[in-house]
Amino acid sequence: MIEVKKVTFIYKEENKKEKVAIKNLNLNIPSPSFWAIVGANGSGKSTLARLMNGLLIPTYGDVIVDGINTKEEERIWEIRQKVGLVFQNPENQIIGMTVEEDVAFGCENLGLSPKEIEERINFALSSVGMDEYRNYPPHLLSGGQKQRVAIAGVLAMLPKYIILDEPTTMLDLRGRKEILNIVRELYEKEKISIILITHNMEEAVLAERVIILDNGEIKFIGTPREVFNLESEIFKWGLDLPLVTKLSKILQERGFDIYYPILTIEELRKCL
Ligand SMILES: Nc1ncnc2c1ncn2[C@@H]1O[C@H](COP(=O)(O)OP(=O)(O)O)[C@@H](O)[C@H]1O
Ligand SMILES: [Mg+2]
Numbered sequence: 001m002i003e004v005k006k007v008t009f010i011y012k013e014e015n016k017k018e019k020v021a022i023k024n025l026n027l028n029i030p031s032p033s034f035w036a037i038v039g040a041n042g043s044g045k046s047t048l049a050r051l052m053n054g055l056l057i058p059t060y061g062d063v064i065v066d067g068i069n070t071k072e073e074e075r076i077w078e079i080r081q082k083v084g085l086v087f088q089n090p091e092n093q094i095i096g097m098t099v100e101e102d103v104a105f106g107c108e109n110l111g112l113s114p115k116e117i118e119e120r121i122n123f124a125l126s127s128v129g130m131d132e133y134r135n136y137p138p139h140l141l142s143g144g145q146k147q148r149v150a151i152a153g154v155l156a157m158l159p160k161y162i163i164l165d166e167p168t169t170m171l172d173l174r175g176r177k178e179i180l181n182i183v184r185e186l187y188e189k190e191k192i193s194i195i196l197i198t199h200n201m202e203e204a205v206l207a208e209r210v211i212i213l214d215n216g217e218i219k220f221i222g223t224p225r226e227v228f229n230l231e232s233e234i235f236k237w238g239l240d241l242p243l244v245t246k247l248s249k250i251l252q253e254r255g256f257d258i259y260y261p262i263l264t265i266e267e268l269r270k271c272l
């Protein structure tokens with residue numbers, strides 16, 4: 001479980017005004033689970049992600065990952081290994097000269113045998129469907145492929161949780177679908193907990209629970225159906241409804257016999 005206890009995070013930079021990015025926030029994310037975090041730009045999503053893997057330490061309060069407080073400096077690597085973080089821009093995450101080298105990078109510091117590293121690379125690359133590109137130079141890959149390699153690098157650490165911070169924003173539709181399929185499989189097959197930070201409400205529908213963040217505070221936690229049942233309320237937090245949900249609303253208003261909220265095209269098809 002990741003426990004966020006009364007956490008406040010304040011950015012303090014020289015010659016700059018302080019910014020309170022997270023405000024007295026409480027949250028428990030069980031494992032395994034698949035949660036989404038949504039919120040407008042600047043609502044604190046990335047700050048919360050960094051707090052959950054110890055890249056940032058709370059100004060007040062505590063973040064506890066499977067019983068380890070992120071303030072325990074000597075155990076920070078244990079936490080980083082448990083909670084993998086995948087960022088928005090795959091370009092900034094690739095460091096190796098080959099895909100294999102890139103994926104190996106994180107676990108080379110774990111003191112593993114070459115055989116163990118080899119096995120982990122195999123597992124990670126096949127999980128993201130990139131085995132064939134093992135010896136490929138990463139800069140020749142598409143955005144979606146690069147993002148898959150970034151996920152593989154995190155996977156090679158055998159994390160219990162993976163936080164993905166808007167991982168599909170820079171990708172085309174195909175890349176986006178690939179990433180979402182991989183994420184779902186990691187959860188369903190490997191039982192890795194997924195925390196998907198997203199702007200995209202269609203993606204939030206995939207999660208079991210959705211957290212709405214606004215101005216550093218949690219405004220709502222619920223299932224996707226509960227969240228999109230809020231309708232107009234969600235607009236004031238800078239969010240939108242999935243397209244199919246909006247469409248079903250219009251159809252309902254025109255007299256079609258469908259329930260609200262419809263969350264997927266599949267559901268709509270069954271209704272009609
Ligand atoms: N390094 C930083 N220094 C100062 N303020 C920051 C820094 N990073 C983020 N912020 C501010 O903290 C708030 C939350 O940012 P962030 O967590 O990046 O939100 P999100 O990921 O939801 O867009 C924003 O107001 C942002 O401007
Ligand atoms: Mg962000």
